[in-house]
Amino acid sequence: MQCTDGEWQLAGPAAGGFGLVNEFLGYLADRNYSPRTRRAYAFDLLAFARWLHGEGVALDEVDTDVLLRFLTACREAVLPGRPGGNVFSIRDGRNIGYAPTTINRRLAAISAMFTFRQMRDPGARNPAPSGRHARSVSRAPRTGLLAHVAKPRSRSPLRVREPRRLPRGLTARESTELLASFRTWRDRAIAGLMLLSGLRSAEVLGLDVRDVDIARRWVRVIGKGDKERRVPIDHDVAGAIQTYLLVERPETDAPALFVVAKGPNRGQRLSVAGLRTIFRYHRARAGVPAGHPHALRHSFGTALAEAGVDLSVIQALMGHDHVDSSAAYIHLAPSYLREEFDAARSRLRART
Numbered sequence: 001m002q003c004t005d006g007e008w009q010l011a012g013p014a015a016g017g018f019g020l021v022n023e024f025l026g027y028l029a030d031r032n033y034s035p036r037t038r039r040a041y042a043f044d045l046l047a048f049a050r051w052l053h054g055e056g057v058a059l060d061e062v063d064t065d066v067l068l069r070f071l072t073a074c075r076e077a078v079l080p081g082r083p084g085g086n087v088f089s090i091r092d093g094r095n096i097g098y099a100p101t102t103i104n105r106r107l108a109a110i111s112a113m114f115t116f117r118q119m120r121d122p123g124a125r126n127p128a129p130s131g132r133h134a135r136s137v138s139r140a141p142r143t144g145l146l147a148h149v150a151k152p153r154s155r156s157p158l159r160v161r162e163p164r165r166l167p168r169g170l171t172a173r174e175s176t177e178l179l180a181s182f183r184t185w186r187d188r189a190i191a192g193l194m195l196l197s198g199l200r201s202a203e204v205l206g207l208d209v210r211d212v213d214i215a216r217r218w219v220r221v222i223g224k225g226d227k228e229r230r231v232p233i234d235h236d237v238a239g240a241i242q243t244y245l246l247v248e249r250p251e252t253d254a255p256a257l258f259v260v261a262k263g264p265n266r267g268q269r270l271s272v273a274g275l276r277t278i279f280r281y282h283r284a285r286a287g288v289p290a291g292h293p294h295a296l297r298h299s300f301g302t303a304l305a306e307a308g309v310d311l312s313v314i315q316a317l318m319g320h321d322h323v324d325s326s327a328a329y330i331h332l333a334p335s336y337l338r339e340e341f342d343a344a345r346s347r348l349r350a351r352t
Helices: 015-030 035-055 064-076 100-120 172-181 185-197 201-205 235-248 272-286 293-306 311-318 323-332 334-351
Strands: 002-004 007-009 136-138 153-155 218-222 228-232
Touching (some): 007 015, 007 035, 015 035, 035 064, 064 100, 172 293, 185 293, 201 293, 311 323
Antiparallel strands (some): 002 007
């Protein structure tokens, strides 16, 4: 797999037999899909192409049975770091195979590719089951001002059932220890925007200098699906950003707010891999293994829920499409649950 000017393409001796993959990836670029989405599709289809090549199956020969075999191969794959045998992970209960979310994402990419082929050639058959009689209806996220709109959505029966797990935030101690390990104003500002404003890592990396209004303490964020929102920033975070701009940020023509400070890429926008390296180092240094960027965002949502912030406000601040995503943080707030539980018990005792 190679990337040229932001466009992903299969490369190598066997790439000639998978021209449809490259055409589909080019189609995604023409439709202005985000770079991260195109990259995810590219590597999901790369995994499928490698499996097909190993099985000796051509793309034109793929049918529903082949997809079921691919699904089985994903579920039974022995991955590095997995115990295997009769030893199961405490974290997710698996000893082999990819996570259900990974498998479903791969199946979605494959289905989208064959839908693209069917769009160009109506006579071509999409091997992924589709249509009214081949799909099942699932509960949809609720929308609307009062979360009163719920339109059922259809899902392919090839999808693997995914466990509904609550996101995990950091404790106050973990947050303090992780933030204390950051030594540069840039890294402190990045962590602060995630922990105290709830920004996603991609949203932080996508910020330009012009997006930040330090005086008024607002930041303009471009979220998923190119949706724009304005988020307030904490006073200390605004100070960290201002100090970074005045003291640390290299002289560069790049519009990006957060840039590489050293090395051959000095002055260029900080990449996803670079951010991952920063957090990996500081997780080990602070002794906080759960200190991933998204855990800081979860901590922000949990703190809002514990403070009794309205769900619609949480939804607006975090950029959720559906209020169901914001409601998950209510369940994460232990003090909120404890207060409601104790209040209910007090009312029941008063009646007896």
